[in-house]
Structures are given as C-alpha cells and as structure tokens.
Amino acid sequence: MSELDALYQEIILDHYKNPHHAGLRDPFEAEVHHVNPTCGDEVTLRVHVADGHVEDVSYDAVGCSISQASASVMADLVIGKPVDEAMAIHENFLTLMQGKGQVEPDEDVLEDGIAFAGVAKFPARVKCALLSWIAWKDATAQSLEAQS
Amino acid sequence: MTTLSSTGHPALAGLLPELEVVRKDFPILERTLANGQALVYLDSANTSQKPQVVIDAMVDHLEHHNANIARAMHQLGAESTEAFEGARDKVAAFLGAPSRDEVIFTKNATEALNLVASTLAWKGPRQVGEGDEIVITEMEHHSNIVPWQLLTERTGATLRWFGLTEGGQLDLSDVDTLITERTKVVSFTWVSNMLGTINPVAAITRRAHEVGAIVVVDASQAAPQLPIDLAAMAPEERPDVVVFTGHKVVGPTGIGVLWGRAGLLAELPPFLGGGEMIETVRMERSTYAPIPHKFEAGTPPIVEAVGLGAAVDYLRHLGLDAVRDHEHAITAYALDGLATVPGLRVLGPLDATERGGAISFEVDGVHPHDIAQVLDSRGVAVRAGHHCAKPAHARFGVQSTTRMSSYLYTTPAEIDALVEALEYTRSYFKLD
Numbered sequence: 001m002s003e004l005d006a007l008y009q010e011i012i013l014d015h016y017k018n019p020h021h022a023g024l025r026d027p028f029e030a031e032v033h034h035v036n037p038t039c040g041d042e043v044t045l046r047v048h049v050a051d052g053h054v055e056d057v058s059y060d061a062v063g064c065s066i067s068q069a070s071a072s073v074m075a076d077l078v079i080g081k082p083v084d085e086a087m088a089i090h091e092n093f094l095t096l097m098q099g100k101g102q103v104e105p106d107e108d109v110l111e112d113g114i115a116f117a118g119v120a121k122f123p124a125r126v127k128c129a130l131l132s133w134i135a136w137k138d139a140t141a142q143s144l145e146a147q148s
Numbered sequence: 149m150t151t152l153s154s155t156g157h158p159a160l161a162g163l164l165p166e167l168e169v170v171r172k173d174f175p176i177l178e179r180t181l182a183n184g185q186a187l188v189y190l191d192s193a194n195t196s197q198k199p200q201v202v203i204d205a206m207v208d209h210l211e212h213h214n215a216n217i218a219r220a221m222h223q224l225g226a227e228s229t230e231a232f233e234g235a236r237d238k239v240a241a242f243l244g245a246p247s248r249d250e251v252i253f254t255k256n257a258t259e260a261l262n263l264v265a266s267t268l269a270w271k272g273p274r275q276v277g278e279g280d281e282i283v284i285t286e287m288e289h290h291s292n293i294v295p296w297q298l299l300t301e302r303t304g305a306t307l308r309w310f311g312l313t314e315g316g317q318l319d320l321s322d323v324d325t326l327i328t329e330r331t332k333v334v335s336f337t338w339v340s341n342m343l344g345t346i347n348p349v350a351a352i353t354r355r356a357h358e359v360g361a362i363v364v365v366d367a368s369q370a371a372p373q374l375p376i377d378l379a380a381m382a383p384e385e386r387p388d389v390v391v392f393t394g395h396k397v398v399g400p401t402g403i404g405v406l407w408g409r410a411g412l413l414a415e416l417p418p419f420l421g422g423g424e425m426i427e428t429v430r431m432e433r434s435t436y437a438p439i440p441h442k443f444e445a446g447t448p449p450i451v452e453a454v455g456l457g458a459a460v461d462y463l464r465h466l467g468l469d470a471v472r473d474h475e476h477a478i479t480a481y482a483l484d485g486l487a488t489v490p491g492l493r494v495l496g497p498l499d500a501t502e503r504g505g506a507i508s509f510e511v512d513g514v515h516p517h518d519i520a521q522v523l524d525s526r527g528v529a530v531r532a533g534h535h536c537a538k539p540a541h542a543r544f545g546v547q548s549t550t551r552m553s554s555y556l557y558t559t560p561a562e563i564d565a566l567v568e569a570l571e572y573t574r575s576y577f578k579l580d
Binding site: 002003004007008013038039040041042062063064065066068122125128 | 182515516517518521522525532533534538541547548576577
C-alpha cells in the first residue's frame with residue numbers, strides 16, 4: 001500500500017462522506033469551540049454526560065477529510081461508554097497519533113480508529129486527527145465540572 | 149504558442165529567456181522527493197527558492213569576513229561592515245530609494261509593519277490618538293491587520309477598512325467616506341498573497357496624501373515580481389513606507405526591509421532600544437543615532453543582509469521587467485489550465501494582467517488539505533489553508549483554499565504537472 005493509501009483508508013473516506021453523529025443536539029452540559037490555527041479547521045462540539053456515562057457527543061465541524069472522519073469515529077467510540085473508559089480510549093488514540101507510525105493500533109479498543117494509524121506518519125496531519133478528540137476531552141471535563 | 153522550446157513544450161511569449169539556464173542557478177530544483185518524484189515547487193509566495201549566488205555570498209561571508217559590524221576596530225570588522233552597508237546600497241538600488249539611509253533592515257516584513265504601528269502609538273509629532281482613524285483593507289495578510297488592531301486598541305483610534313468586490317478587487321466606491329481628515333494611516337498590500345490582486349498604489353496614495361495621512365505599503369508579494377522605482381514616482385503618489393521580506397525575493401529568512409521617507413522616519417520615535425541605535429547614553433537619558441541606525445538596535449542579521457544584497461542583485465541582473473513578464477505569462481497559462489479542471493473555482497481576478505503569481509482556488513468535493521496532500525504525493529508543492537488571510541477567505545465564504553504560486557523559475561511543464569495532479573486528485577477522491 002502506498003503511504004497515500006495508508007493515509008486515506010477507505011474507512012476514513014467513508015466516515016468523511018457519511019459522518020456519524022454530526023450536527024449539534026440537546027441536551028448538553030458543555031459546548032466548546034476548537035480551532036487548528038495553522039490550517040483553520042474548526043469544530044464546535046457538545047457533550048452530554050449522565051450517570052457517569054457519555055450519553056451524547058454532537059458536533060459541527062469544518063475541515064479536511066482526516067479531521068471530519070476523526071470526529072465521526074470518535075463519536076462512535078465514546079458515545080454510550082462510561083467516562084473513564086472513554087478517557088482511556090482517548091489516551092489510546094493519542095498514543096497512536098503521537099507514535100510516528102511506530103505504534104501498533106489495538107483494534108479491540110479503537111475499532112474504526114485503527115484506520116488512522118497511517119496518519120501518524122504525516123506530522124502535518126496529526127493535528128487534524130486530534131482536533132475533535134481534544135475538543136471532546138475539554139467538553140467532557142467541563143460537563144463533569146458543571147455537574148459537580 | 150507556435151514554437152517548441154528545448155524541453156519540447158510549446159514556448160509561451162514572455163517567458164524568461166534561457167529559462168533552463170536560470171533554473172540551474174537554483175540547486176534545490178534539481179532534487180528529487182520520495183519515490184524519485186521530481187520537485188514541482190509552486191509555493192513561492194510562501195517562500196522563494198535560493199540561487200547559488202545567494203548561498204555562496206553567505207558562505208563566503210561566514211568563511212572569510214565574519215565579524216560584528218560598526219564596532220570592531222579590526223580588518224574583519226571593517227570588511228563585515230562594508231559588506232553589510234553594501235547590502236543596504238543594493239537594496240536601495242533595487243527599490244530606487246531616493247536615499248540609501250532610508251533603507252532599514254528588520255527581521256522580516258512583519259517586524260517592519262510592527263515598527264511603524266508601534267512607534268505611531270508613542271509620544272511624538274505623529275502620535276495616533278482617540279478620534280483618529282487607521283484604514284486598511286479586507287485582503288491584508290494578518291501581519292498588516294493585527295499590528296493596526298494593536299495600535300487602535302492601545303490608542304483609542306478607530307480601525308476601518310476597504311471591502312472587496314466579487315471579482316477580488318478593492319471596493320474603492322466609498323474611498324471618500326473611508327479616507328477623511330480623521331485618517332492618520334492608510335496601510336494596504338501592493339499585491340494580495342491570497343487573491344493575487346494588484347492594487348492601485350498611486351491612486352490610493354494620492355488620495356491619502358490629500359488628507360495628510362501616512363501611506364504604508366506591504367510589498368511582500370510585489371517586490372519579488374514587480375519593478376519598483378520609488379524615486380521615479382511622483383511625490384504625492386509615492387508611499388511613505390514600503391516593506392518587504394528577504395526570503396520571498398530569493399534571499400534568506402531572518403531579514404526584511406523597511407523603506408521609509410526620511411522626514412517621516414525622523415518624526416517617529418525609536419522602536420527598539422539598545423546598541424547601535426544610540427548617539428550617546430547617559431544614565432538619565434540617551435540621544436539617538438540618525439537613520440538608518442536609529443531603527444537598528446542590537447547586532448543585526450549581518451549574513452542575512454549580505455545574502456539579501458546578493459539576492460536583489462540577482463533579480464536586477466535578470467531584470468524585474470523580465471521577471472514580471474515571466475510571471476504574467478505563467479499566471480495566464482496557469483489560469484487557462486486550472487479552468488479545465490471540473491469543479492475548480494479561482495478566487496480573485498481571472499485576468500492575468502490584473503494579478504500576481506499567487507492563485508488560490510477551491511475544488512468542489514475535496515478539502516484543500518486533502519488536495520495538497522495528494523499533490524505532494526506527486527511531487528507538487530502548494531500551500532493549503534487560509535494563507536494568513538482569514539478575513540479575505542471569510543469575505544468569499546470559504547474557510548480555506550489551495551494556493552499555487554509560481555516564480556521566475558516556474559515552467560509551463562510544471563503548470564501542466566499541477567493540472568494533471570489535480571485531475572488525479574479528483575479521481576483519487578472518486579469525483580468523476
């Protein structure tokens with residue numbers, strides 16, 4: 001597989017064309033707006049947490065295929081999970097992205113997220129893949145604070 | 149397009165004579181990328197590549213003449229000072245500056261613009277205050293927006309700006325309501341780094357001077373590709389300040405130029421304080437050196453100045469008229485080529501005579517980052533994003549664009565490679 005094909009896996013292009021959980025919904029405890037200042041990608045993201053679970057993640061994102069697909073895969077992975085488990089998945093994805101292509105992805109944890117393994121070899125695109133994940137972590141922390 | 153060049157490509161009228169020889173001056177153009185791909189460098193509005201003479205001038209200075217300037221009482225110090233001041237003479241000749249002392253070396257164009265915007269906030273005959281207005285335009289690079297926002301925030305002055313027409317020109321219809329007796333500064337780009345638009349410097353400057361405003365022109369994109377002759381301009385049409393950066397005129401990074409009218413530079417207070425910019429220092433207060441050194445505190449970028457001197461000499465040797473004609477020919481050829489790509493929309497003037505060599509565009513269904521990524525896999529280097537011109541993008545309702553930017557070494561075959569790579573990008577993302 002060429003590096004380009006490794007970057008643009010079919011799974012990524014599928015999520016890009018048909019993003020899951022897109023759009024902004026109620027209810028939510030926190031809404032954040034994150035931007036990638038170097039390229040201008042933006043995401044507005046809401047999190048609804050109840051009983052220690054991520055009940056909903058909704059978002060409105062503008063950006064490249066990698067950033068859009070990443071938001072879609074992230075929402076798939078964390079919605080319905082206990083917050084602790086969702087945070088662990090976030091850590092796992094972060095490790096994969098920061099691994100410069102040397103980290104073997106764990107399909108049991110990351111599911112469709114393993115398709116982003118190829119992105120880690122393109123330093124300029126790692127930030128695209130991480131934009132919505134970092135927004136989610138921020139919003140989730142704010143949701144928990146709002147409830148405590 | 150009737151004759152064939154040595155490369156087998158139809159020759160375009162206006163290309164630099166002996167383009168293949170000129171390209172050999174730029175060693176980086178010979179290199180290959182991953183998988184043996186040839187480099188097609190179309191990101192010169194971002195930074196230009198460097199000819200061997202510039203590289204050699206810098207290496208020679210470091211190997212044989214290195215010393216601090218204007219303060220070393222030895223032979224190397226004299227040689228280094230002579231090389232640094234010689235570079236100032238070369239830049240003055242490049243701009244047609246009325247006086248070589250009006251050429252100030254800065255770190256880059258951004259620092260040059262900040263120098264003006266900062267010193268105008270400080271006590272002095274030109275100090276900006278409440279009720280005063282600063283006029284810029286919606287097509288500015290962030291470096292010609294943010295310093296003026298800072299100035300107005302610091303002083304209580306008001307920031308106003310020219311909007312843009314659908315075609316990417318400045319909307320000058322409200323010039324008389326924008327430029328008034330309250331206007332203290334009008335600052336605008338000569339050539340847009342995003343839209344490519346060439347702005348009417350003489351007309352805007354004349355209007356601004358009628359109300360007594362200072363005119364600042366960002367020539368970062370103009371200096372590489374348009375002949376500039378400040379001394380030949382009518383005084384009422386000559387800007388008060390013109391800035392550009394070294395690395396876009398085949399020179400090194402780390403050095404920029406502020407040309408300023410001597411009378412204005414005398415009125416502005418010093419920017420940075422330190423060595424070199426003083427006349428005498430006592431513990432109570434200091435007095436300052438005359439221009440240009442008044443604005444050059446500390447050890448300057450000496451080797452970079454030497455490199456810039458070699459760079460502008462190289463451009464003058466080629467002839468800025470010839471460089472402009474080359475850019476014009478390549479830009480016209482590129483606009484024709486891009487027009488053949490389905491779903492592609494160019495932002496900015498579509499007539500090559502009205503624009504410079506930076507062409508920003510969108511392709512339906514593919515994000516600019518993804519375009520740039522696929523292009524890079526084919527060896528074609530372009531820029532994707534907002535190009536430090538977010539307001540101009542917002543004006544056209546787009547978040548980001550892909551930008552190709554040619555220069556004096558760009559060939560028609562490289563434009564063909566771009567167009568082919570764009571076709572490939574569309575098929576890669578299954579848009580056909």
